[in-house]
Amino acid sequence: MRKLLEKYPVTSTAILFLLWIILYTALQLLADAAVALAGLPQGAHLTEAVRFFVFEVPKVLLLLTLIVFAVGIIRSYFSPERTRKMLGGKKLFAGNVLASLLGVVTPFCSCSAIPLFLGFVESGIPLGVTFSFLIAAPMINEVALVLLFGLFGWKTALLYMSTGLLIAMVSGYIIGILKLEKYVEPWVYETKAGHSELAEEKILFPERISAGFDAVVEIVSKVWIYIVIGIAVGAGIHGYVPENFMAGIMGKGAWWSVPVAVLIGVPMYSNAAGIIPIVQALLEKGASLGTVLAFMMAVIGLSLPETIILKKVLKLPLIFAFVGIVAAGIIIVGYIFNFVYS
Amino acid sequence: MKVQILGSGCAKCKTLEGRVRQLAAKYQLPVEVEKVTDLQEIIKYGILTTPGLVVDGVVKSAGSIPKDDQLLLWMKGTS
Numbered sequence: 001m002r003k004l005l006e007k008y009p010v011t012s013t014a015i016l017f018l019l020w021i022i023l024y025t026a027l028q029l030l031a032d033a034a035v036a037l038a039g040l041p042q043g044a045h046l047t048e049a050v051r052f053f054v055f056e057v058p059k060v061l062l063l064l065t066l067i068v069f070a071v072g073i074i075r076s077y078f079s080p081e082r083t084r085k086m087l088g089g090k091k092l093f094a095g096n097v098l099a100s101l102l103g104v105v106t107p108f109c110s111c112s113a114i115p116l117f118l119g120f121v122e123s124g125i126p127l128g129v130t131f132s133f134l135i136a137a138p139m140i141n142e143v144a145l146v147l148l149f150g151l152f153g154w155k156t157a158l159l160y161m162s163t164g165l166l167i168a169m170v171s172g173y174i175i176g177i178l179k180l181e182k183y184v185e186p187w188v189y190e191t192k193a194g195h196s197e198l199a200e201e202k203i204l205f206p207e208r209i210s211a212g213f214d215a216v217v218e219i220v221s222k223v224w225i226y227i228v229i230g231i232a233v234g235a236g237i238h239g240y241v242p243e244n245f246m247a248g249i250m251g252k253g254a255w256w257s258v259p260v261a262v263l264i265g266v267p268m269y270s271n272a273a274g275i276i277p278i279v280q281a282l283l284e285k286g287a288s289l290g291t292v293l294a295f296m297m298a299v300i301g302l303s304l305p306e307t308i309i310l311k312k313v314l315k316l317p318l319i320f321a322f323v324g325i326v327a328a329g330i331i332i333v334g335y336i337f338n339f340v341y342s
Numbered sequence: 343m344k345v346q347i348l349g350s351g352c353a354k355c356k357t358l359e360g361r362v363r364q365l366a367a368k369y370q371l372p373v374e375v376e377k378v379t380d381l382q383e384i385i386k387y388g389i390l391t392t393p394g395l396v397v398d399g400v401v402k403s404a405g406s407i408p409k410d411d412q413l414l415l416w417m418k419g420t421s
Contacts (some may be wrong), residue, residue, distance in 0.1 A: 080390040080405070111352030112405065114381060114393040119390040187382065310379065 005213065006021075024062050031055035049239030056231045056277065057068060060260070061224060062274075065216055069129055070214025072094070072144040076208040079107045083133070089123045092176045095129035100168035103136030104161075110138060110306045117313055118188060126136065128176020135326055136168035137312045139301035144190065144272035151280045160293060167329035168331075174325050183318035226274035237281035250287030258290045258334035262327055265298025266326040272300050290337030297330045343373045343419055348384045348394035349387040358407050362395075362417070365410065371417050 004012050031054045040047040083106045087099055108116070113134065120130040140161055149157040203211075250257050279292050302323055310319060345362055349355025351389030359377050364365055366373050378396075395420060397416050402408070406415075 084390065107391075107405070109352065109354075111350075114350070116390045118381075118385045119388070251405055270344075271358070300411055341379075 005210070006100035009209045013295055020062060020066060024059070027055060027059050027062075030058075038326065045239045049235040052238045053231055053235040056234070059079040060147060060150050060227055060231065060277075061220070063146050064223070064227070065220055065229065067142050067146040067202055068216050068219045069212040072206045074105055075107045075215070076203060076211040078102070080108075080112075080119075084120055084125065086127060087120070087133070088123060088170055090125070090129060092126060092128055093125060095171055096169045096172040096176065097134040099125075099129045099132035099172065100136040100165050102166070103133045103168060104132075104140045106137065107139035110240060110309070113306060113309055114313060117310070121124040121184065121188060126176055127181055128172045128174070130172075131175045131322065132168045134173025135171055135301065135313035136165060137298060138303070139168065140164045140307070141300070143219070144296075144300060147272060147276035151276060152283075157287070157294075160297075162338070163293075164332045166299075167297075167333060169323070171322075171325045171329050173304075175321060178212055178321065180318045180321060183321075185315060186312050188313050223273035227277065230274045230277035234281040237278070238284060241281075241285050250282060250291045257288075258294050258338065259331050261291050261295035261329050261334070262298040265291060265295045266302045266323065266327060267304050268299045272296070275299050288338050289341050290339070293337055294330050294334030297333070298327065301330070302326055343371075344376065344398055344415070345373050345417060346378050346394075346396040348378045348387060348389060348396060349385070349392035350379045350381060352392055354407055358393045358395065361407065361410070362413060365417060367411055369414065373417055376399075399419045 031051060034054050035047060035051045038050070040050060050171060083102045086102065087095060117130060117134065120133070121127065145157050145161060148160050250261065276298055279296050283289060283292050307319060307323060308320075315320075345366075347355060347359045347362060350360070355377075359375070363375050365371070366375060369374040384394065386393070387396060387401050389401060393407070394404045395402045395408065395413075395416070397419075402416050
């Protein structure tokens with residue numbers, strides 16, 4: 001398999017894509033067949049839960065594979081080094097817009113947040129612009145978009161992406177005009193970062209395809225278990241929790257539900273893969289979209305472990321400002337969604 | 343020859359360190375392997391993503407785990 005891919009990258013990718021389409025279109029049939037074969041009684045709670053599970057798991061995994069592959073190829077065109085170069089010399093606002101957009105396509109791992117932060121700030125990129133990047137990068141990720149698209153449709157995915165971008169742009173801009181540089185640990189500006197002369201290699205297209213496959217192996221092997229567990233919990237809620245159960249707690253009628261969802265979401269740490277299937281089930285039982293999306297943004301966009309990592313380079317007032325501004329943005333977005341979808 | 347792995351505890355950093363040590367042992371290469379976890383040390387090399395791989399003070403890669411044959415070439419000092 002690996003050898004074939006290396007020898008005929010384009011042809012084998014095309015064949016795999018064809019297989020993907022066939023499998024994807026046959027999913028409902030396969031799921032119904034599996035349920036029928038298991039001999040479960042029609043219409044029972046358990047049957048519905050099982051049907052949901054055997055349909056959603058392969059569907060989401062298939063979508064994930066395709067999108068992660070595509071994103072892997074796109075990301076091979078962007079590197080953090082290149083992003084830094086593009087952001088150099090950019091002023092506030094224009095810089096915030098660009099940084100948020102680049103945050104979506106530049107490969108990013110929260111374990112690299114510190115070297116990246118230092119590298120950006122020391123090369124003269126304004127603090128606010130750096131924050132726009134750091135907010136957009138984890139919040140708008142391919143896993144979140146795939147799941148939103150797969151479970152709710154393209155409109156919700158697009159809304160999530162555009163409001164996420166808006167939060168990153170505006171929050172970074174506010175941090176920029178508040179002039180919070182004095183709350184960055186002083187050693188950050190004292191240490192002189194070196195400049196590595198990593199040669200920009202010319203990458204050929206077949207190598208980008210292999211970068212796509214590498215991304216699939218890396219990400220899918222890491223998140224599949226969360227997806228399975230998340231969908232299992234979702235299936236349980238789907239089959240057993242009564243209709244409109246959540247309407248009172250997370251419905252539109254409860255004005256306090258959005259800030260409470262964000263307050264609960266911030267200290268929680270999960271990735272998009274685990275949280276979205278649960279979110280879908282909550283929605284189905286009467287929770288409103290704005291509340292649920294706010295919850296999801298708070299969980300994956302603001303995480304406690306990442307904030308603790310940032311403590312090494314930022315003083316507390318700046319950390320509070322960062323979390324506070326982003327949380328406020330998420331709450332506003334939650335209300336807007338609830339208002340629009342009423 | 344001195345091979346340094348820059349990274350403060352990400353999963354990929356550990357994988358890379360293991361890979362380098364394994365190769366050094368397997369081919370009995372005369373290299374000294376060192377893990378650098380101090381942030382201020384790391385940023386002196388100007389990398390933005392971890393793990394970074396430094397051979398005799400020169401940054402060879404950042405943010406990825408290079409393939410074994412590539413690692414071997416660097417560790418033998420042939421490229």
